[in-house]
Amino acid sequence: MLSGDIPPNQTIYIKNLNEKIKKEELKRSLYCLFSQYGRILDVVALKTPRLRGQAWVAFLEVASASNAVRQMQNFPFYDKPMRIQYAKTKSDCIAEAEGTLAPKEKKRKQEDKAERKRRGDEGQQPATENGAAAENGGRTAPSRHGNSNAQEAAAPNNILFIENLPHETTSDMLELLFKQFAGFREVRMIDAKPGIAFVEYEDDIQSSIAMQALQGFKVTPQNAVAITFAKNLSPSNSYRLRHALTPMKKLSLTVAMNNPFDILTDEIIHAVLDHLDDDPFTRKSFSLVCKSFYLLERLHRKSLKPLRSELLHGVLHRYPSISHLDLSCCPRVNDPLLASLSASWKSTLRSINLSRSRHFTATGLRRLAENCSFLVEIDLSNGTELTDVAAEAVAEAKNLERLMLARCKLITDIGIGCVAVGCRKLRLLCLRWCIRITDLGVGFIAVKCKELRSLDLSCLPITEKCLPPILQLQHLEDLVLEGCLGIDDEGLATLNHSCKSLKTLNLSKCQNISHVGLSSLTNGAEHLKQLVLAYGPAVTTDLGKCLLNYSRLKSIRLDGCLVTCSATKAIGSWCASLTELSLSKCSGVTDECVSFLVQSHRELLKLDITCCTKITYASIDCITRSCTSLTSLRMESCSLVSEDAFLLIGQRCQFLEELDVTDNEINNEGLKYISRCSKLRSLKLGICSNITDDGLTHVGSGCPKLKELDLYRSRGITDAGIAKIACGCPAMEMINIAYNDKITDSSLISLSQCLRLRILEIRGCPRVSTVGLSTIARACRELEVLDIKKCVDINDNAMFALGQFCQNLRQINLSYCSVTNAGLLSLANTNRLQNITILHLAGLTQNGLAAALLACGGLTKVKLHTSFKPLLPKYIFEHMEGRGCVFHWRNKAFQVEIDPNGWQLHVGKTP
């Protein structure tokens, strides 16, 4: 090791530091960097010819120093790898703390230094006598820096000296000003000397903070106060200053002078960072505050979602503590990359998402599983090329708790058998669409992995034969058997076990299971909370009665089922109340059913009655009367519900956060009432042709929290309505105003106030142009998804603006716009573009397209017109597909214009 023969020491010695970094910054950064290993007593760095590029960090504990020597060895710090050893001698601050720093020793040290200096300087400086050299050096030092003693600032202390006060200032006035800061003690003024004052705080840090905050404060327009530390301290204060400050406090004080944030301890900053974890933008702003925040953020960062795999190599060393790696934006992840990341984050990596990545094999997975022994989660969904060898490699991850293998269609019972043997700690396993896995593999899993909590077996060719061991799992809470057509009533009747721990059961699309099978399967499942029976057999009275066995049931989804009225009456006659009920697309649901249900489930929070086409005003009356705490109501296409029903929603359901009334008869009066729901976050008003700007005005003034608004084909609206929305809903993240022919640039200009806008759909708005979109691009820098299909007046200039300002753009549909080669190419500047659709761009040539495709390095999905296929050189496809991009070809004919009376499009001929 680099520490060589030097015995362990509380202090570490670091060399090969970047000599360009200023001393104070270097000390501060070292402090930040090393405080992860323990309490630091002092950081020493000097810029003298002999000592530049080196530093000492003194820890309270030897163990901290040892860890620092080992773990930070060669850590790239200001672009240079640090070389770390134990220090050869004891630091003075430690000797002082131990009470062993004798004055004698100090003197001896000084002499040593003088001696060395003399020897080192031979030939360059005339030799001087020992004592004289030492003393002289001490005295001349300040004058070298060009500061006379008289002008030199006093050392930081607890008393501030205030100058340039208006003569009429009283101590009361000053007290008011200075007592806002913690630690305030008193103001002292001298009658004979107007214009100055002394303000005392409890300690130097508190006085420093007040100084920072009030420096230059204008008491009157002419009197900006000047604050310095007081110079002539009373004897008691000067004693305090000499003895109360530990070396570390001195350091943090010097630091506080430059940056007020630096007086925060690392623990506090880490606690702040813990709360920022899921928001990349906040973290980014955080690390831009100052260099030490930047550094700490790097060290603290635990999750990473790189936009491209090429970028990953560069950050392997930058972020030493990554535990969660999301590679879902990286279509190409090869074995060497898996090997190097698993080497870098060997002891930290706990979770990795490879669900959208390809080009790796069992070899890479094996390295991952072997290196990262703390790995608990791997998402390999969509690994359609992965075989049993890959599953065998995954089985090396002995601590794995969550494994997602959805659509790994080549993996068989053999592969899953390896996983069962290797990963005994599995708690969650998703085998959805692993169509080669049969009863054998599933049964084996259930026998071996006793810790399983959650098991997804959707669409597997399994039968009831694999169920007995599954139902014996002691902790199983979540079982998904969606689309398992091999399981039927007859088979289920053979079961004699029940799973008591089961909390959620999903039997959607299980056409062969009726209430008979359901009760055999859930016999004794007294903790069942959620039941999904969507798209299954008819919901009959018997089924309804069967549900009565589960007294703790909170949520039922019956989407797409034929529901009889008597069945809903049975469901309605429970004593306990459901919180979530979905009846979307249930044919057979009438007002009578709904009324019955909601009257006995008054605690309902979420209700979905999408496409319950028979219900009317009466249902809405009943729902809103009974379920006043409703937070989500989805009722798209309930076309018999009359316009006055919507008033009731606004009057009675003040807690609504989500409302979908797409394709309903709602009018402005209804919107007026609905805008009383001030908690509304999502409002869908697509194809609501009765609403106009008046209605939107109400929404704009009543729903300040709105994040999502859908006005697709709500053809009564104009720019004036959008202006009210833009003004009243600053939190807006997603807006759809597609196919509204009255919308112009003016709407886009108003929407540019919504700085958090992420998704903008203006497809088929023929009157918007480059001007409007460029304004959006300049203002809404978080834009991720943009649909401008058929906006024929949008041209290259708008693309230039997007390329310049919208660095987060992920997805764009440009079909039928007036964009040409140059505009398309400029989108490559956004760096993050993954998904692009271009059918019919008149100004685009094959060379322009080829150049743009190559330039947009992060593309994962490209939708093009078939006519381009033979025109592009073959190597383009090879190259793009090699990078992980998938091409989708469409052969739609050129569509000329939008039918002003509806959404049927005239189909014209190709140009």
Place this chain on the structure above:
DNA sequence: AGCACA
């Protein structure tokens, strides 16, 4: 490469 505390 270089081990100090100003």
